Amino acid sequence: MELNISLAPDILFYIGSLPVTNTLIGSFVISAVIIAAMLLVKKRLKKDTPGKFQNLVEFLMSGAYDFVVSIIGSEKKAKKIFPLAFTLFIFILVANLATFIPGQAAVTFNRGGESVAIFRAVMADYGMVFVMTMITVILVQIVAIAVHGPFGYMGKFFNFKSPLSFFLGLMDIVGELAKIVSLSFRLFGNIFAGEVLGAVMLFLAPFLVPLPFMFLGLLSAVVQAFVFAVLTVVFVKLASEIEEEELVEEASM
Amino acid sequence: MELEAAKMLGAGIAIGLGAIGPGIGEGIAASKALEAIGRNPEASGKIVPLMFVSMAIAESTAIYALVISLIILFG
Numbered sequence: 518m519e520l521n522i523s524l525a526p527d528i529l530f531y532i533g534s535l536p537v538t539n540t541l542i543g544s545f546v547i548s549a550v551i552i553a554a555m556l557l558v559k560k561r562l563k564k565d566t567p568g569k570f571q572n573l574v575e576f577l578m579s580g581a582y583d584f585v586v587s588i589i590g591s592e593k594k595a596k597k598i599f600p601l602a603f604t605l606f607i608f609i610l611v612a613n614l615a616t617f618i619p620g621q622a623a624v625t626f627n628r629g630g631e632s633v634a635i636f637r638a639v640m641a642d643y644g645m646v647f648v649m650t651m652i653t654v655i656l657v658q659i660v661a662i663a664v665h666g667p668f669g670y671m672g673k674f675f676n677f678k679s680p681l682s683f684f685l686g687l688m689d690i691v692g693e694l695a696k697i698v699s700l701s702f703r704l705f706g707n708i709f710a711g712e713v714l715g716a717v718m719l720f721l722a723p724f725l726v727p728l729p730f731m732f733l734g735l736l737s738a739v740v741q742a743f744v745f746a747v748l749t750v751v752f753v754k755l756a757s758e759i760e761e762e763e764l765v766e767e768a769s770m
Numbered sequence: 771m772e773l774e775a776a777k778m779l780g781a782g783i784a785i786g787l788g789a790i791g792p793g794i795g796e797g798i799a800a801s802k803a804l805e806a807i808g809r810n811p812e813a814s815g816k817i818v819p820l821m822f823v824s825m826a827i828a829e830s831t832a833i834y835a836l837v838i839s840l841i842i843l844f845g
Contacts, residue, residue: 523844524840524844584819587816695830698833698834698837699830699833699834702833702834702836702837703826703829703830703833706833706836706837706840710836740822740826743819743822744822744823744826747819747822747823748823748826748827751823
């Protein structure tokens with residue numbers, strides 16, 4: 518038995534020149550499952566006597582909405598950011614938890630004689646995580662520009678009042694760029710490391726020994742989904758706040 | 771020393787040293803949060819999510835170390 522660890526997802530087949538990887542299939546399946554479940558809830562929506570599943574969905578939604586309001590501090594902003602944050606949360610959560618369904622590793626695709634697993638942990642593909650991170654980061658930039666105005670926003674980075682503030686402004690650029698790395702690699706690293714840890718433990722001592730690590734993976738699957746969505750909300754909140762100094766400046770101008 | 775062996779050593783040292791700081795920091799965050807919950811159990815609903823977020827931010831340096839060791843290993 519050979520321990521097989523790869524960063525890049527396995528390519529199943531090509532459509533034209535587009536490589537179709539197992540994580541792409543996985544993400545489509547997960548999206549389809551979420552959309553189908555939500556359509557089912559919508560179709561069977563009852564106002565007076567909600568069913569069990571509708572109860573669960575309503576509980577999740579209202580709890581998450583109240584939490585977003587408590588973080589961002591205003592109902593108006595929360596209404597705008599909630600759909601994105603909750604979509605990210607539910608997609609990452611389902612994608613992470615789907616890796617714990619037993620037996621799916623046995624489903625393989627025959628690619629020219631070698632067998633490739635059809636399902637792989639979606640968040641263990643850096644491309645997927647990077648796209649979601651870029652959605653968040655670009656949104657944060659747009660919000661910041663919309664709130665502060667283009668020149669006000671540039672003024673945050675190029676500040677000529679004193680050498681120290683000029684240097685701090687340049688450091689802020691690095692901080693914005695580091696957001697991309699830290700946000701994406703937090704999710705990717707946790708899920709990828711969980712997969713590798715599980716594989717190594719299974720390789721060293723099968724059956725009982727990997728179980729505690731599976732529990733740890735279950736915990737990090739939920740926590741990382743939560744953290745990604747909450748950090749999105751926190752970044753947007755930070756970008757959409759006008760600092761008091763600026764208010765004073767604007768009032769004095 | 772062969773290049774391959776040096777790479778393996780470097781990757782191990784990078785993530786090992788990089789994980790020390792966040793490990794201590796997250797431990798402090800968790801201990802303070804548990805202390806706070808012990809004093810005021812009613813507030814646990816507010817404390818626990820904030821604890822997770824702050825732990826995730828403290829984790830960043832470990833993530834950078836992980837990136838470096840992954841680049842050394844696979845890049």
